[in-house]
Amino acid sequence: MHTKEITVKERFIFALGDLYGGGGQTIIGVLYLVFITNVIGIGPGIAGTMIMISKGWDAINDPLMGMITDRTHSKMGRRRPFIFIGGILLIPALALLWLPHGIDNTALKVVYMLVTYLFYYTINTIIAVPYSAMSTEITNDFSERNKVNLTRLIFSMTATAICTLVPTMLFESYTAGNLSILSVYFILVFIFGGVFSLPLILIGLFTKERTPYEAVEKFKLESFLKPLSVKGFRKLIVLYICQALALDMASAVVIYYGLYVVNISSTIFLGTFLGMQLLMFPLLYKLVSSVSKTKIYYFGLPLTILMSLGIAFFPTGGAPILLYVLVGLAALGFSGAQLMSWILFPDVVDLVELKLKERNTGVCSGVMTFIRTASAAIAIFIIGWVLELTGFITPTELLPEPIQPDSAILGIRFIFLLGLGILMLFAFLVSRTFKLTPDISKDIKSLNEKLATNIPWTPEEQQRAESYQKEFC
Numbered sequence: 190m191h192t193k194e195i196t197v198k199e200r201f202i203f204a205l206g207d208l209y210g211g212g213g214q215t216i217i218g219v220l221y222l223v224f225i226t227n228v229i230g231i232g233p234g235i236a237g238t239m240i241m242i243s244k245g246w247d248a249i250n251d252p253l254m255g256m257i258t259d260r261t262h263s264k265m266g267r268r269r270p271f272i273f274i275g276g277i278l279l280i281p282a283l284a285l286l287w288l289p290h291g292i293d294n295t296a297l298k299v300v301y302m303l304v305t306y307l308f309y310y311t312i313n314t315i316i317a318v319p320y321s322a323m324s325t326e327i328t329n330d331f332s333e334r335n336k337v338n339l340t341r342l343i344f345s346m347t348a349t350a351i352c353t354l355v356p357t358m359l360f361e362s363y364t365a366g367n368l369s370i371l372s373v374y375f376i377l378v379f380i381f382g383g384v385f386s387l388p389l390i391l392i393g394l395f396t397k398e399r400t401p402y403e404a405v406e407k408f409k410l411e412s413f414l415k416p417l418s419v420k421g422f423r424k425l426i427v428l429y430i431c432q433a434l435a436l437d438m439a440s441a442v443v444i445y446y447g448l449y450v451v452n453i454s455s456t457i458f459l460g461t462f463l464g465m466q467l468l469m470f471p472l473l474y475k476l477v478s479s480v481s482k483t484k485i486y487y488f489g490l491p492l493t494i495l496m497s498l499g500i501a502f503f504p505t506g507g508a509p510i511l512l513y514v515l516v517g518l519a520a521l522g523f524s525g526a527q528l529m530s531w532i533l534f535p536d537v538v539d540l541v542e543l544k545l546k547e548r549n550t551g552v553c554s555g556v557m558t559f560i561r562t563a564s565a566a567i568a569i570f571i572i573g574w575v576l577e578l579t580g581f582i583t584p585t586e587l588l589p590e591p592i593q594p595d596s597a598i599l600g601i602r603f604i605f606l607l608g609l610g611i612l613m614l615f616a617f618l619v620s621r622t623f624k625l626t627p628d629i630s631k632d633i634k635s636l637n638e639k640l641a642t643n644i645p646w647t648p649e650e651q652q653r654a655e656s657y658q659k660e661f662c
Contacts, residue, residue, distance in 0.1 A: 195328040195337070195399070203327055203396050204341035205388035206272065206320055209279070211345030212352035213313065213385060214565055216377065218437040219459075220356045222569045223444050227584050228289060228370060231298055237573020239303050240566045246307055251562065254318040255555025266398040267551070268319035268326070273393025275316035280382040282309040287377045289370045310562060316389060317561070322554035323392075325535040326400035331634050332478075338532055339474055346470065346528075350463040352381065353440060357456045360444060400548070416553050421540040421661040424623045428486060429530040430560050431616035436527065437568035438608030442601055445576070449593045450601050453509045461513045465520035466527055473528055478627055482536070486529040487620035490613050492522030497609035501602045519609060526616060531557075536630040542637045543654065544662035571607075575600040625661065633657055 225236040254271075261267045285305040292298050324341065328334050359376060362368035416422045440459065447455035476485055496519035503512050534557060542548045579600035582591035636654050639646060646654060 194330065195333055195397075199327070199396050200333075200337050200340055202388065202391050203323070203337060204344050206392050207341040207345040208348040208388055209385035210317060210320065210341070210348075212348030212381065214437075214561060215349045215352040215440065216356050216381065218440040218565045218568060219353055219444070220360060220377075221565075222441050222572060223360065224287070225302060227364075229298055229302065230583070230585065231295065231302070232577060232583055233573040233581055234577030235295075235299060235573075236302075237570040237577075239299055240306065240573075241570040243303060243306050243310065243566065246310070250311060250314050251318060251559030252552060252555040254314045254558075255322065255549075255551035255553070257551075258319045258322060259549060259551035265393065268323040268398060269393045269396065271315050271319040272323070272389050275312055276386045276389030276393065278312045279316070279386040279389070280378065282312040283378045283382045285309070287374055289374060313562065314555075314558065317558045318551065318555045320389075320392070320554075321531070321534070321558060322550040323396075323398060324531075325538050325550050326398050327396060329399050329638075331631050334535055335478065335532075338535065339477065342528060342532065343470065345531075346463075346467060350460075350467060353459045353463055354456050357444060357459060361454070361456060364448075400550075415545055416541045416549055416556060419537075419541045419544050419662050421537050421623070421625065422553065422556075424619055425530070425533055425537045426556065426560060427619045428483075428526070428533070428616055428623070429557060430564055431612045431619075432523075432526045432530055433561055433564040434568055435523075435608040435612045435616075437565045438572065438604055438612075441565075441568050442572050442604045442608075445572075445601050446605070450598050451503055451505055451507065451509070451512060453512060457509075457513060458516055461516045462520040462523075465517045466524040469521065469524040470528070473525060477529075477532060481624065481626045482529050482533050483620050483623040483625055485525040486533075487525070487617050489522030489525050490617040490620075493519045493526075494522075494610050494614050494617070496522065497606055497613070500609065501606035505598075523609070523613070526613065526620075533625070536625060536633075539630065539633045539637055540625075540657075540661050543633055544658055546640065548637075568608075572604055575604055629657065 221240075222233065222236060225231045226233050231239075258267050258271060261270070263270055265273070282305075286309045288305070290298075290301060292301060324338055325334065327337055356377070359368060359373050363370060363373055439462070443455045443458055447453050447458060473485060496515050499515040500512065500519060503515065534553075538548070538550055538553050541553060576597060579596040580594045581597040581600070582588070582593060584591055632653060636646065636650060636657075639650070
């Protein structure tokens with residue numbers, strides 16, 4: 190454990206690691222289903238089911254990884270060895286995942302895609318769980334912790350934008366015959382992979398962990414379930430999965446939407462959506478230290494819900510500029526929800542510590558990371574089966590640009606309504622009940638620090654702790 194305070198250089202290096210956190214899942218969410226259906230040639234229903242089955246593995250290894258890192262002791266710390274190793278293995282995992290292998294047998298295609306998908310997400314777990322846990326441990330200062338997480342959020346959002354726009358541009362160029370599939374493969378694996386992996390290796394070499402090691406009980410199933418007993422943690426899970434699933438569904442279906450529903454550029458669609466969120470970041474950055482993070486989360490969601498109706502039922506022959514206006518307004522309302530989930534995470538970990546009297550950061554991180562990876566799989570599963578059941582025609586060499594039936598087009602519209610409308614309505618209702626303010630978060634952190642250093646609470650502090658436990662735990 191290092192007592193010297195975090196430097197600007199170290200904060201920058203650590204924040205760069207979230208280029209993969211924001212970009213890796215985004216590329217999967219945007220391209221993986223359409224890659225499987227339109228390049229590999231597997232039906233959407235089978236593709237969605239294959240990916241969903243693989244989540245059984247993630248259901249085990251994400252929380253397990255959290256418990257492993259909580260119990261790791263090394264010269265590099267608890268989290269950094271895994272981030273370092275994951276950074277080295279990431280490019281090989283990407284090389285296998287996106288390989289246009291040319292296998293003809295459908296069963297062998299499915300087996301190959303499933304095995305490589307499982308391998309990739311094992312590496313993702315090795316990276317993502319300790320990284321998100323370390324975000325609460327790289328500094329002990331509340332204000333510096335906010336700076337660290339806001340800085341990494343800048344890189345995460347930048348990576349999300351780039352990894353949404355560039356892959357859709359690549360796929361549009363491939364579909365138009367202007368780019369070979371091998372060129373797409375090279376860019377996805379070696380350019381994106383290199384940008385993702387290098388910061389992770391640097392984190393392993395040049396950053397520090399500052400939270401002292403604590404005695405952690407032996408591995409038990411209850412260790413995973415304990416954080417779920419905290420009301421505030423359960424609410425954060427709901428907010429996170431609704432936001433992540435909504436974004437993943439919109440990202441995964443937008444190429445189909447642009448190809449078959451409304452004749453628009455999916456790149457401009459997503460660029461408008463993400464660009465508006467980036468424009469909102471400076472304002473939200475200023476608000477986060479003085480305004481309740483949950484209020485920032487829900488404030489604009491009614492606008493998103495209303496705009497989702499316009500996007501879902503936008504007429505096929507409508508003017509694209511009008512659609513982009515709807516998308517921009519939907520993004521304006523969505524920006525707070527997009528930004529706040531991981532900014533809330535360290536504060537909610539403090540709530541877990543207040544109730545359990547132990548800091549299971551790795552387990553909490555494992556649950557959150559599982560939710561993030563599972564949301565992408567759930568999005569693909571839902572989209573795959575909606576397309577399958579509504580009669581989607583899979584492109585083939587003989588029919589590369591099929592005309593989709595009205596039922597499939599309606600299914601694509603429904604996916605937008607479900608993601609940005611129905612899910613975010615539920616998130617809005619839950620977030621209104623989560624009244625965690627900056628002052629309360631600072632006080633809870635102070636109370637936890639007293640306990641960690643064996644300093645007894647005053648009667649007034651004991652009373653405040655009990656009120657916080659009743660409200661949030």
